[in-house]
Amino acid sequence: MTHETRSSRRNFLAASSGLVAAAAMPPALAQTAPFLITSATDVLLPKGKAQRVVICGGGWGGLNAAKQLRQLAPQLEVVVLERNPVFFSCPMSNKWLVGQVDTNFLTFDYLKVSEKYGYRFIQTEILAVERDRKRVVTAAGSLDYDYLILSPGIRYNYEAWFGNDRRAAEATRARFPAAYVPNAEHFRLKQAIEDFKGGEIVMTLPPPPQRCPPSPYERACLLAWHLKTKKIKGHITILDHKDGIRPIGLGFRQAFEELYKDQITYVPNAQVKEVDPFNQRIKTAAGDFKFDHAILMAPHQAGDLAWKAGVIGKNAEGKPTGWSGVDPLFLNLRDDRDVYVIGDAVGIVSPQFLFYPKAGHVANRHAKIVARYIAERAAGREPAYSLPDNLCYMWVSADPQQAINVQFDYKIGDFQDKGKVILQTQIDDNERRPELIVEDFRWFGYMREDLFG
Ligand SMILES: Cc1cc2nc3c(=O)[nH]c(=O)nc-3n(C[C@H](O)[C@H](O)[C@H](O)COP(=O)(O)OP(=O)(O)OC[C@H]3O[C@@H](n4cnc5c(N)ncnc54)[C@H](O)[C@@H]3O)c2cc1C
Structure with missing residues (x-):
């Protein structure tokens, strides 16, 4: 099939079926009604007048950022690109491995939540990020962005x-x-x-x-x-x-x-x-x-996507650090203010503690912080920085139910001869007890609400 006939077919399909769906969509989505696309070289979503935020990775960071953005800046078009058909939570999965929660407790439907909050969810493999053209290339076609959020999680360095x-x-x-x-x-x-x-x-x-x-x-x-x-x-x-x-x-x-x-x-x-x-x-x-x-x-290491997007930092010898180099306060690339990295993929942010804990809680906070930065910038204002926190409950026994816990807080302060940097305080709660299991379920409920509520 030639490109021309493919395009005509797409237009026909859009005219015959897509417009019916578009009538029921929120305004930000209606201007980019869905097409059937099969090639990475096609345009996946034509760009309309609204500024577009493309979010790469629909995990703990990416999905939360999508919801936050729709609430903080409804005039923006928000598109989430994710390879998996269903969300599966790593937090709580240790309990699931030994039968303490069931599969339904960890898995969630992407389509329902995207429709509820009015962002577009596209299940596809992201192949490349062409930052010079502000374009993401996926297996289903390419799309342009004004702001990009990368939340690719991790990969294993088997090499x-x-x-x-x-x-x-x-x-x-x-x-x-x-x-x-x-x-x-x-x-x-x-x-x-x-x-x-x-x-x-x-x-x-x-x-x-x-x-x-x-x-x-x-x-x-x-x-x-x-x-x-x-x-x-x-x-x-x-x-x-x-x-x-x-x-x-x-x-x-x-x-x-x-x-x-x-x-x-x-x-x-x-x-x-x-x-x-x-x-x-x-x-x-x-x-x-x-x-x-x-x-x-x-x-x-940071997930494949961070490598494909060319956002991996370099150490003093010029070798890849394995993690994304970002501005520690604003989480954008130092040489590209419109590209943000959140969640586990983020590299060194402080000479005191080096990395934020690679936790869903931190990804949740990064998502909220970066969504606010983008909303402020889109409204013509300069955002003030904010910092995350972290909280983590760990079970040591399922029956009797007992857990321990760790909490991290962050602030700006002086560190050795480095001047003002991000400082971390860590509080370990080593006393195992059942109340912390109750708190863990409550914590997971809040997190789930932020993602899917
Ligand atoms: C056993 C276990 C227990 C944990 N317990 C806790 C806990 O109790 N509390 C806590 O706070 N954290 C916990 N975590 C950590 C938490 O899961 C991660 O920190 C969190 O998922 C990071 O969010 P993220 O958005 O950075 O990455 P992810 O949630 O992994 O999201 C990345 C997404 O990007 C997608 N993606 C990547 N590349 C591509 C591509 N090329 N194309 C399309 N899609 C792509 C992936 O499919 C994935 O959905 C736990 C993790 C594990 C493994």
Whole structure:
């Protein structure tokens, strides 16, 4: 089919069916009624008069930013591009792995919420971001933007373990998935836990920064609780890259020693040297281990999309840092004020603590902050900066229900000879107790309300 006939067909389809739908749409959407598009070179959405914000990634950051923008600046057109058909929440997924919440608790419908708040949701793979042309190229066509928000989450750096050996990387992901990127890996891991009849489980923890730093320890506790209560003769060895448990180290250590002495061994300074997913062996700086099952977490980096968009920062030697270089206060690229990065992909923001915790709570706050920045700018005002906070509940036992908790706050202050920078305060609440489980469900309810309410 030639481009011309494809365009005519599109116009016909738009004329015959799209306009009916457009009559019922909010004004911002009506001017860009949907077309059937099959090629990355076609225009996915023609640009109308309204300024357009394109949001790449419909996860914790991106989806929240879309809703916020529609509420703060209804005159803007907002488009979310996301590869997954359904939202699957990583927060609460450790509880789901051991049957404490069901799948419906973690999964949500993108279409219903986009219609409710009047932004456009397009399920497609983002292939490139042409910042010089202010254009995003997707598998379904390309679209121009005035403002761009990137919230691509993370990817695994299997190359650090396997170089170019894709076979080993794919075998690792398929057989011993980390389940830190939603969602196929989560279902694979849940099945493996259900099928596990006993033996040695090894968990590798990536070097910092990583997505949700306390969650691997929570996962180990809940897995140990599962083994203990089901009377499965299994044992978990945690191979931590770091020299100790962080954050909420005391709370987790007490849980390992007091609740799971027979189920968990914690090994610090276990930097991974070699992984063999075929013979189920791993070599680390703290010794060599053989396993019956494993949760193998390769190092984390900003998601592919950040690399495709050319927003990865460089270190002093000019090498990629693996994370997006942004202005710490305004979260835009230093050389491109119309492009914002939020959530886990954000790089170093402070000489004191380096990275914000890579948490859904922080992604939620970034989304609100950046939506306000864009709304202010679109109204011709210069925004004042604001800073996020972070709050995280971690379960150490499912029955009796007990959790611990960590809280982070941020402010501007002096640090050594660096002048005014963002400073972090961290409060670990190490005393495990049932009230924190109630608070966790309440927290998740607020977050879900922000995304889908
Ligand atoms: C086990 C576990 C437990 C956790 N527990 C907590 C917790 O208790 N509290 C907490 O605050 N945080 C928790 N987190 C962390 C939280 O999940 C992340 O910090 C949060 O999801 C980050 O949001 P984000 O928007 O940066 O990335 P994501 O939510 O991952 O969103 C990125 C989106 O971009 C899409 N995408 C990427 N590339 C493309 C592309 N090329 N084309 C189309 N779409 C693309 C992805 O499909 C994805 O939907 C947990 C994480 C895990 C794994």
